[in-house]
Amino acid sequence: MLSIKELKKTYPSGVQALKGISLEIPSGMFGLLGPNGAGKTTLMKIAATLLDPDSGIVELEGVDFIADKNAARRMLGYLPQEFGLYPTLTAEQTLNYLAKLKGVIEVKERKALIDALLERVNLSSARKQKVGGFSGGMRQRLGIAQALMGQPKLIIVDEPTAGLDPEERVRFHNLISEIASENTVVILSTHIVSDVSNLCERMAIMRKGEIIASCTPQEAISQITGAVWEADLPREKVSALKKSRLKIVSTQMFEGRVRVRVYSKVERPGEEFSPATPSLEDYYFSVAGQSESVN
Amino acid sequence: MRNPAHTTFGAIFQTEVLLNSKRVAPYLMALLFGGNAFLWWGWGPAESRGLAVNSEGFIAGMLPVFSFMTLPLFTALIMCDPVIRDFRTGIAPLIFSKPVSRAAYLLGKFTGNFFVLVCCQMVFPLTFMLLQGFRRPNMIVQPVSVLPYFKHFLLLVVISHLALAAFHFTVGTLTRNAKIVYGLAASFYPLYITYQVVLLKKLPPRWRSFLDPLLMNFLNVHSQERSAEQLNQLAVSYSADAIANRALMILIAAVCLAILYVRFSMNESDDERQITTVNLAASADWLDAGAESFSFAQAIRTEELTRGNAVVIPKVGATTEGVRAHLKQLVAALGIELRLLAAERSLVVLVPLATLLCVVGMAAYEAVPDGSYTAVYATRTAESLLLFLVAIAVFYTGEAMHRDRELRVEPVLWSAPAPNFVMLLSKFSATLLLSICFSLLVCLTAIALQLIRGHTPLEISAYLTTYSLVLLPSMVFLIAAATALNVLLRDKYLAYAVSFAIGIGLFYLYNQGYNDRLYNPVLYGLWTPSDLTGEAGSLSQLITHRIYCLAVATLFFSLANLFFERKATKGLRSNGRLSSTGWAILIMLLSTVIALIAGLMINIRM
Numbered sequence: 001m002l003s004i005k006e007l008k009k010t011y012p013s014g015v016q017a018l019k020g021i022s023l024e025i026p027s028g029m030f031g032l033l034g035p036n037g038a039g040k041t042t043l044m045k046i047a048a049t050l051l052d053p054d055s056g057i058v059e060l061e062g063v064d065f066i067a068d069k070n071a072a073r074r075m076l077g078y079l080p081q082e083f084g085l086y087p088t089l090t091a092e093q094t095l096n097y098l099a100k101l102k103g104v105i106e107v108k109e110r111k112a113l114i115d116a117l118l119e120r121v122n123l124s125s126a127r128k129q130k131v132g133g134f135s136g137g138m139r140q141r142l143g144i145a146q147a148l149m150g151q152p153k154l155i156i157v158d159e160p161t162a163g164l165d166p167e168e169r170v171r172f173h174n175l176i177s178e179i180a181s182e183n184t185v186v187i188l189s190t191h192i193v194s195d196v197s198n199l200c201e202r203m204a205i206m207r208k209g210e211i212i213a214s215c216t217p218q219e220a221i222s223q224i225t226g227a228v229w230e231a232d233l234p235r236e237k238v239s240a241l242k243k244s245r246l247k248i249v250s251t252q253m254f255e256g257r258v259r260v261r262v263y264s265k266v267e268r269p270g271e272e273f274s275p276a277t278p279s280l281e282d283y284y285f286s287v288a289g290q291s292e293s294v295n
Numbered sequence: 296m297r298n299p300a301h302t303t304f305g306a307i308f309q310t311e312v313l314l315n316s317k318r319v320a321p322y323l324m325a326l327l328f329g330g331n332a333f334l335w336w337g338w339g340p341a342e343s344r345g346l347a348v349n350s351e352g353f354i355a356g357m358l359p360v361f362s363f364m365t366l367p368l369f370t371a372l373i374m375c376d377p378v379i380r381d382f383r384t385g386i387a388p389l390i391f392s393k394p395v396s397r398a399a400y401l402l403g404k405f406t407g408n409f410f411v412l413v414c415c416q417m418v419f420p421l422t423f424m425l426l427q428g429f430r431r432p433n434m435i436v437q438p439v440s441v442l443p444y445f446k447h448f449l450l451l452v453v454i455s456h457l458a459l460a461a462f463h464f465t466v467g468t469l470t471r472n473a474k475i476v477y478g479l480a481a482s483f484y485p486l487y488i489t490y491q492v493v494l495l496k497k498l499p500p501r502w503r504s505f506l507d508p509l510l511m512n513f514l515n516v517h518s519q520e521r522s523a524e525q526l527n528q529l530a531v532s533y534s535a536d537a538i539a540n541r542a543l544m545i546l547i548a549a550v551c552l553a554i555l556y557v558r559f560s561m562n563e564s565d566d567e568r569q570i571t572t573v574n575l576a577a578s579a580d581w582l583d584a585g586a587e588s589f590s591f592a593q594a595i596r597t598e599e600l601t602r603g604n605a606v607v608i609p610k611v612g613a614t615t616e617g618v619r620a621h622l623k624q625l626v627a628a629l630g631i632e633l634r635l636l637a638a639e640r641s642l643v644v645l646v647p648l649a650t651l652l653c654v655v656g657m658a659a660y661e662a663v664p665d666g667s668y669t670a671v672y673a674t675r676t677a678e679s680l681l682l683f684l685v686a687i688a689v690f691y692t693g694e695a696m697h698r699d700r701e702l703r704v705e706p707v708l709w710s711a712p713a714p715n716f717v718m719l720l721s722k723f724s725a726t727l728l729l730s731i732c733f734s735l736l737v738c739l740t741a742i743a744l745q746l747i748r749g750h751t752p753l754e755i756s757a758y759l760t761t762y763s764l765v766l767l768p769s770m771v772f773l774i775a776a777a778t779a780l781n782v783l784l785r786d787k788y789l790a791y792a793v794s795f796a797i798g799i800g801l802f803y804l805y806n807q808g809y810n811d812r813l814y815n816p817v818l819y820g821l822w823t824p825s826d827l828t829g830e831a832g833s834l835s836q837l838i839t840h841r842i843y844c845l846a847v848a849t850l851f852f853s854l855a856n857l858f859f860e861r862k863a864t865k866g867l868r869s870n871g872r873l874s875s876t877g878w879a880i881l882i883m884l885l886s887t888v889i890a891l892i893a894g895l896m897i898n899i900r901m
Contacts, residue, residue: 048710052862067865070875073712074615084703086631088638093631100627101711103615112609119606146707150613179608 001026002047002154002185007056009042017042018053019209025187029180031196031217032189033284034206040189041081043206044158047187048078060154060185074103077152079143081159081189087132091123091142094131095149102150117145120175122168136163144172148179155179155186161195173199197280205287213287220283227265227286230276232257249285304399311377311407323792324369324415327799331361332422334803337431345523347435349427351443352521352529354420358451359511361419366459366509367483368795372788373412374460375467375476377404378559382471383701391561401468401555409460413453420444420452437527450533454541455509459483461548465555474641474690478648481686485652485679504536508544513537615712624713628721632695636725639694646733653679653737654744668750670824673761676741680734680766681817687730688773689794695722696781714875715859723778723852730770734762760827768841768848769817775848775855782855812897816844836897843893846886853883 002025009018017039034040045051047058049069058065065072085094095114104110118124121141126134131142140163147155157176161169177199180186188200196203197217204214213220228249233241238251238258246269249261261276262269263286276282299305315321335341335357341348378401381387390400424444430436467476491511495503503512521529533541614620636642653676699705708718738758745753781790804810805819815821818840826833856879867877 045706048706049862050706050709068869069862069864070615070712070714070869071864073710074613076710076712078706078710080706082703083707085707086635086702086704088635089631093634097627097631098707098711101624101708101713101717103613103620103624103712104611105614105620105623106612109609109611113611116606116608120608143707148608151610 003059005057008054029186029200031200031203038206039209075153077147077155079147079157085131092127098146121145158189193281224278228276228278228282229273231272303395304403307403308407315411320792325418328419329422332419336426347437347527350527352526355447355531362455367480371476371480374463375473378468420448458544458547461551465551478645624717632721632725649683669754669757673758688777691726692777693787697787709861768844772816772848775851779851779855846890849886853879
């Protein structure tokens, strides 16, 4: 269980990125959702020992991630949101180097590990190719491979599917689900809601440096069951709807009309509206919208 | 006619000035030039020679010297990377997709940066001009004048710098490698001095004036040919040769820019694609795979679909504690650093050129030495090497220290369980190995030259002693100091500028006679071959000094380890053992004690 307690971080510019966050993250996949600027990356960087918080605790299996960074790094697999690789090294040389830094000293073990990882991320054929010539997706897959090295107890993946094509995305989902086990905590930070609903056993939503919701995806959906309504409306009606007190969850163009989903717990919002099957995306928008109106 | 400020050229020019206004280097340069002018005003040659500090003769005499002192390195600092920066930051495709002509782009970049360079240099004559209102005892000051400062600055400084600025800008833009420009800048002094000594000196005065890019012989204040009285009354005019020289400089600048215009392409080539992969962020999707990569990726997919995907990731043992594990990590990191260093294209130019320059003085050497030929060869090459070793320490340490951040590899590397000293020591050792290899190359070239010229007997031990006792500790010191500076300042270009300022300041002090062993760790001008043989009984003192130098280097390295930006385990102890922070403090204290003892011993013996 990864324990995060009262984590606060304010940048020198005055931006308060984390306002006393507390989370208990059990083994398995944990999704962290939130819009840009919510503080997800700051939280990830602190958990990945790259940033010191102003106060608070991050602890896994008795190891204090703030005080004992070397011990923490032994347990860590990290795929940052933005990262680079040495362009003149091949995929194999890159993994070999990072494996050595992770302490995989035995040559045979290291070779077997690199072979398996390259196979799993589908880069075996490109192992001798220089990373500088890789496409965005190939680089991302190599990044995923390095994060999985050396049986990490905590895997932090920050926006991992950005730049991946649909096929690669599915492959990544399968791979990461396999890795997440009873002994491994996987934190998936993303703003792609479907990634969380597909993969995660638990999730939290962040906004403006705070946790505004923490539950399982099923609990989240059950909370809004019967309260989501949908209608296909002409554009002019949507403008009027936006001015009303109704809480619009999402709008999307559909065959020349606007498909509107609204959240209304007490009554049917109008005759055009029919009940809709709720999704995690509806929950996300309703919670984020609530928080916004409170703010 | 359109207002030039509203053209694309004007927009690029203004943006370059704006970008430079947010850099530290131009301000530091201006400060340095102002300080330099202040020193020359109060403590320069004017007072000792009885010259008026604002006479036209003195102004026109000192400006070529100022040009010589500031020309190559500061010009390189401003002019080498305006276009490289656009590619590095990834803004180039955004600019090139707008209706901007190649000429407007290049000319806007060049003039914008050259304007900034001239503004910085302008501080020198402006300071002098303002100081006319003050006087020190015994200082001769003539009635206030303004025009000579601007006229001679334009003709003697701006035009001299224009040609080299155009050359640096052209090389930097076409190679997209700032280090090549810095390498050329570093080799300017030896090249120029050799050109003066070997070629210009033998020519008649007319040709000497026409072919000297800095017009150093135009009006020499230090020359004894004119009396102080004559110089104070001198109304400086430019001869036809001097004007032809200036016209030639402008022509050279124009030719450089014309070559650049012809060779520069705004279309992305395969080669550029390689360079732009420096920005490896996943979000940098403009760096998509080409047609070839696409088919390659498709082939992989097809292959994968037929093969299946049930490979199990094996469990492996990981050891990150203990000397053996750290040594393995260090060797791995050093291997990568060396590999990255070997990929530096600047080395292809810098190393052969520097090697040539280090031994070129020996090629003309004819005199029979009192001691041995080998001692003379070893000493002279070691002295020439020092400048290049400083340049290597500053530039390649800077590159190594900031490369991970520029390539965005830092978050991946820094989350690995390797201690900070592994990261730092690998970069330090890679630069040290480069310096050693370079010195070895110079040494072997000198030996070959010595044998070819029949200056025997060859004594290998003399080379070994000179290089290992004088150069090696200096290299260690220089690289450790550069490492600490880069860690503390956290900005590569700021570190370069501060290194230049410190280097030039110390060089000035040493040459003014303030040359003490305690603040001259590289022993510049403080050793002779007899010190190494122990003939003068000073070998032990030299060894003590080298211990002092290494202790200070260790102190710098520990400081770098302590203030390294990567977060380390907090506290002095971790799991009952000394933490890396604890080790850094312990080593820092020990090295301080050793440096103090060695320093005291040096002082007592003196």
